[in-house]
Amino acid sequence: MGKNLAGKSAFIVAVLVIFCFGIVGIPHGGLTQSIKDRIHLGLDLKGGTHLVLEVHVAEAVASATDRDVARLEADLQKAGVTGATVGKTDPSRPQTIIVSGIPAAKLSDARGVLQGSDYGNYDVVTTADGNSTLTMKLGAVRDLETRTLDTSIETIRERIDKLGVSEPVIQKYGLGENQILVELPGVDDPARVEEIIQSTAKLSIHAVTGGPYETDQSALAANNGIIPPDSMLVHGTGSAGAPDQIWLLKRVSEVEGTDFRDAQPGQDQNGRPNIRFNLTTEAGNRFYNYTQAHTASSATPGSMAIVLDNKVREVAGIQSAIRDSGEITGAFTQQQANDLSLMLRTGALPASISYLETRTVGPSLGAASIHQGIVAAIAGMLAVMIFMLIYYRGAGINADLALILNLVILLGFMGYTGSTLTLPGIAGVILTIGMGVDSNVLIFERIREELRAGKTAAAAVQQGFAHAWVTIIDTHVTTIVSAMILFLFGSGPVRGFAITLAFGLFANLFTAVLVSRVIFDAILQKKERGAALSI
Template identity: 70%
Template sequence: MGKNLATKLAAIVVVLLFFIYGIIGIPHGSLKQSIADRIHLGLDLKGGIHLVLAVHVEEAVASTTDRDVQRLEAALPAGGVTGATVGKSDPAHQDIITITGVPVGQMSSLRTLVGGNDYASYEASSQPDGSMRLTMKPTAISDLEARTLETSIETIRQRVDSLGVSEPTIQKYGLGDNQVLVELPGIANADEVEQAIQSTSKLAVYAVVSGPYESEQAAMTTLNNVIPPDATLVHGQSTPNSPDQVWLLNRASEVEGTDFRDASGGTDVNGRPNIHFTLTTEAGDRFYKYTDAHKTGSPTPGSMAIVLGNKVREVASINGAIRDQGEITGTFTQAEVDNLSLMLRTGALPASISYLETRTVGPSLGAASIRQGVIAAVVGMAAVMIFMLIYYKGSGINADLALLLNLLILLGFMGYSHATLTLPGIAGVILTIGMGVDSNVLIFERIREELRAGKTAAAAVKEGFAHAWITIVDTHVTTIVSAAILFLFGTGPVKGFAVTLTFGLLANLFTAVYVSRLIFDAHLKGKERGTALSI
């Protein structure tokens, strides 16, 4: 018996040292700093910025169908279909492509073309007027929107990482469709954050159809109030101080943010800030065909517009064919060049974003939350420990030691997992204390019943733990399942509550059963048979 107790005690000491290391690691500086390095504070405790962003995923659908319109226009002649017109005739339904003017004898060739794998995401249907309609399948739209949201989250995360934020929360927001939650502990400058995230505005290069016009009204007059279905009017400025102008651009971009593989800031021959870029292989081939066909001196010379955030920033003539490397020179400041280069290196947003909610939590409010939360935890734990001492007498010491070890293991868990402690997380700690007391009450009351039945102290302890064990496991497992649901579907603070509660419950299973039982066995060891138990 003595050897068995010594082995169990050694195991507990090892567990104790293991979790103490989880809390403080290798100490350097003050104890407070060592703990802070291992257990990070959440937004509500440290202060920072809370943002909810909406991602306009419908733009990704429109951009994809615009590209497919271009692909179809190029593929039709090669597929034996001549004289047909491809476009999107309904602005309200950007997921529909219409092919008109198909000769009757070439309809079979068209069906073969659109029925191939290249257009498997579309449902083709012939119309009474002889045209064909390609409608993007709902599953394809859902997949595209989901990918757009995930890409946006990853892009925003890379933007935020450039700010050096420790333990940011960037995830899908469960309270709305296509929304992103951004929480940045320790950041006080909201303008800096918004500028960094906003720098992910979509950058694209479009072919200029006509313009500039003095106003949108002037453009519509020139166009006889009819905008071609494959084009769109875009506002912008040729220089920072010039008046607003309007250009008619192709609706489909030639290259856009996701086509850039690398970018860096520099200066042109005139000393103006510019951006050197490298395109992906596929985008480079596509861009070469466009620039070679419309360079100066070609039968169809043209120009291209650089559009950032749905605004024309520069319109440039095409002096020569560009493949996978080139430079963007315009009316950019050095700061804008740096932001754009960073954006292109790490990926641009596939769709634009808008702010739904912006909230700043000051450091003083976070400090007050910590102080009040710690006071609540200390007062609650002290009250519980005093109650256990009064009600269960000597056995209350057993319960109090188990509670202290439970708290130590919980903090060690958080240190090893680098979990973020939030104000709801502190509430989870307090609830864990309550669950620990509940387990001890179940065990102690069962021991009292066995003692009243006339059993010896050792036998009562053995039976008490054996019968209470099933009930303790049952209550803990059901609570852990509830915490898991909160973690899966909750937002940041709710996740913090779920994490601390789960860790605490797992620690409690160990302390309430294994540690408490060892303390009872050690107390009764060597006692004479029939010795009373203080409970």
């Protein structure tokens, strides 16, 4: 037994050393600073910014069908179906495409294109006059909306990570409302972060088909009072320092944000900040075909507009073909050029976003929360330890040592995993202490019952742990399952509470059963046979 006891004791000491290292790591700048570097504080303790965003997923659906309109026009032309009109006539139904004017002799060819595998995401209805309506299937719409929300979360996360914010929380929020929760602990410039997140960086390059116009009315008048279904009116300056004007642009972009492979801030020949970009291979080839067909020396010269956040930032003539690289110039400050290039590098958001909630938590509240939480934890732990010493005498020391080791393991786990400690997380620590005491009480009371039944101390300890084990497992498993449910369906601080509670319970199983048993065995080994046990 002595050899077995020594092995268990060595294992417990090794666990203690490992988790102590998890708390402090390699000390630098003092013990307190080392602990702060390992144990990260959440928004409610450190202060920072809390945002709830809504993603306008309908824009992604509209963008997808806009692309399909252009693709469908090209496919019909390849199939020899000329004279057909493809467009979206109802802005309230962005998932619907209308094909009209199909020649009677070409109905079969058109039907072959519409019912092909390339348009399998659409339900196609053809009327007797040959007109066809393509409606994106509900499942395809839901899938696109889900991917849009997930892509938005990952894009925002990458932007925030590039800014160096420590332990941000960026995740879905609400119940199917296309919302995102963003919590940024310790942010000292929330206005800039808000600007980075708020800007969709939805950059696109469109063909200019008319303008500039002074007002919307003049733009309508120049186009016989009707904006073509494949075009749109967009406001903007068009160049640095110019007044607001309006352009008629082709609705489907030639290049958009997702086509950018890289973007870096730079300076133009006059020393003004600009952004130099590179396109993906496929987008570069597509852009080359467009610019080559519309250079100043071609039969159909044209110009293009750079649209950022639904505003025209620059309009330029096409002097020569452009393939996979170019520059974006404008009235940028150096900071704006840095931020815009960052957003393009991390990918454009697939849809615009709006704010539903913005809250700033000051560091003074965090300091007060930390102080009150630590005071509560220490007071609670001391009260429990004193009670255990008074009520269970010598065995109370056993329980108190197990509680201290339990706390060390929990904090070491948080240090290793980089978990964020929140105010509810501190509540989870306190609850874990209570659960640890509960386990010791179950064991100690069972040992007392065995002693009252006339068994020896060694037999009472063995039977006490054996009989209490099933009850301890039952109480811990049910609570751990509850914590897992909170983690899966909760957000922010609720998850922090669930993490600390769940791992604290695992640690408690280790300390209440193994550590306490080893301490009892060590005490019994030194006692004479038949000696009383202090409990």
